[in-house]
Amino acid sequence: MIRVLLVEDDRDLAETLLQLMQLAQMQPDHASNGKAGLTLSRVNDYDVLIVDVGLPQLNGFELCRQLRTDGIDTPVLFLTAYRSIDNKLEGFDAGGDDYLAKPFDNRELIARVTALAGRRSSQVKRLAVADLVMDCDNVIVFYRQEQLELSPTCYTLLETLMRASPAVVSRATLENALWGDEPPNSNVLKAHLYYLRRELTKVDAAELLQTLTGKGWALRQGKGCETT
Incomplete structure (x- = not known):
């Protein structure tokens, strides 16, 4: 079973995605802000992290940078409302492995998480x-x-x-x-x-x-x- 941490502050979206992952036979956890997501990422063993960029307390890019500095190589999929190439490049520079712009098809999210699961990120610092x-x-x-x-x-x-x-x-x-x-x-x-x-x-x-x-x-x- 794929274990996923969703770091998303939009409660309605988070509930929808958690239900979606459960239906896909995944085991999801949830954090509603960047600091909580960073803590859970450090203490638990996840297969994939789904991280919103615009998080309170600690944004998604900085969360990922800190994980990579710590040597944590769990793959990170960024979610964001921004679609520009500069924003995507910033995400990859922060240590992300994939990028999905909102709104997105739920089937694509599940497909991307499944593809990332079982890998180790090459972005660790x-x-x-x-x-x-x-x-x-x-x-x-x-x-x-x-x-x-x-x-x-x-x-x-x-x-x-x-x-x-x-x-x-x-x-x-x-x-x-x-x-x-x-x-x-x-x-x-x-x-x-x-x-x-x-x-x-x-x-x-x-x-x-x-x-x-x-x-x-x-x-x-x-x-x-x-x-x-």
Whole structure:
């Protein structure tokens, strides 16, 4: 079941959308202002956030910015009465993943929520795995306050692993993230993984990068994986 948080201050619209989502076999929660929406988003695990832009106390764009700064990667669908391209671009710049202008067809809302569910947003500004932290705005990585010196390729490699963590990332996915549809031979990827592990070793974080033979690589805490 898809769990959704609706952050909407229009009570009539909110009641209509909550009923609509329940009929679509979704599990919705509701917040009537931005601050309440921010709090619920931080403490609960939602599949999708539906956020009105013109909210009291904290507007939808600022709510989303704070979530992305916190490293929360739940997909955000903005609702707004504004249809201009500038307004849409502002929403994407704030960390949103989709945008729906009012008035809208209820079927389209359900379709968009369903499409977003199960994804993780790529808009987060801060990623963290254990004590390893990536500041995406400033393109820097720290482990327990010690900064890692990474090449652009190793940074992209680490970012791909952190966004997927704790899941295993296949060779094909890593190669696509680094080189698109024209990857070099497999030894090049192995070389960059070696360089990344070397930098993690310098800050005593090498155990986070784990190799699962025949499956791929994962960045996570805990044992149970070959780490060669």
